[in-house]
Amino acid sequence: MKRRLFLILLITFALAGSMAGESHAGVAGTSRFRMGLNLQFTSHSSWQIDFGCHYMLNPYVGLGGSIGGWRQYSSPISPEGPNWWVLRSDRHPSNVFLRPSVLLMSPAILKMGSVSVGLTACPGVMLNVPHQRVTIEISNDWDYNDNVKVSTTKGQWCAVDCRAGIYLHAGPVYVQAGYVVSSLNIYGMYRNLEYNNVSFKEFYPSKSWLQGGFVTVSYNF
Numbered sequence: 001m002k003r004r005l006f007l008i009l010l011i012t013f014a015l016a017g018s019m020a021g022e023s024h025a026g027v028a029g030t031s032r033f034r035m036g037l038n039l040q041f042t043s044h045s046s047w048q049i050d051f052g053c054h055y056m057l058n059p060y061v062g063l064g065g066s067i068g069g070w071r072q073y074s075s076p077i078s079p080e081g082p083n084w085w086v087l088r089s090d091r092h093p094s095n096v097f098l099r100p101s102v103l104l105m106s107p108a109i110l111k112m113g114s115v116s117v118g119l120t121a122c123p124g125v126m127l128n129v130p131h132q133r134v135t136i137e138i139s140n141d142w143d144y145n146d147n148v149k150v151s152t153t154k155g156q157w158c159a160v161d162c163r164a165g166i167y168l169h170a171g172p173v174y175v176q177a178g179y180v181v182s183s184l185n186i187y188g189m190y191r192n193l194e195y196n197n198v199s200f201k202e203f204y205p206s207k208s209w210l211q212g213g214f215v216t217v218s219y220n221f
Contacts, residue, residue: 031172032056034103036218038066038163043211044186045074046093054103056220062103065124069096072186079203081196083139087147090134093186095157097128105167116169120176122216123162130157132189150195156188156207163214176216184210 035053042048050068057063071094079086101124108116133151165178187204194200 031220034062034064034174034218034220036066036174036176036216038068038214038216040163040180040214041212042180042182044072046070046072046186046210050097050099052099052101054101056103060105060107062105064103065098065100067096067098070094070186077203079193079195079198079200081198084136084196087135087137093132093190095128095132097126099124099126099161101125108169114170118167118169119165120167120178121162121164122176123160126159126161126182126184128157128159128184130189132193134190134193136195148195150193152189152192154189154192156185159184161210163216165214172220174216174218174220176214176218178214180212180214182210186210 032055033053034056036051038048038050038052040048048068048070050066052064052066052068054062054064072092075092078091101122104121104123106119108118110117131151131153132155133149136148136150138146138148159182161180161182161184163176163178163180165176167174167176185207188207191199191201191204191206
């Protein structure tokens, strides 16, 4: 996994570097801002959507970031104890984030009419809201009784990630698709929750890398 990602990044940098000596005449008059909408699905049964903007320093490197959110849509995990359990809607971790990032684009490696194809990578840092809260439902032996909320500010809220793949370019529109890998553990904060002396660490898995696929549609202006 990591070798494939490294190879894609290496090729991207090599191709961009090979163009470093070329003239950039006319670049100042071209579009410098690129706004895009990204959607991805991961190996931890989660989806993510974010909206971002990059300022293109030249045709191959851009600086910027995005804002968005993620949520797990399916999980068999449900922390519970004697006469209590986590509210169903709170069993799936979620968060919102800021993601400063660098956008890297290679020169076109293939052209099909007005469409150009190249390699792209977008490494970044995901900064999640450092807070999680869930509702605990409590019952007696016969019926629902009450609920309480438990929260934490401990655990992982910052992660590094990288999207790498190919892009299709036609006019001001770019479509990027490929592979994403991240150090984000979606259970990183849930594992620090506790209720009635029962730690949620017993239910949620420890840290593991997240991977999946992404599609980004962006527009230059």
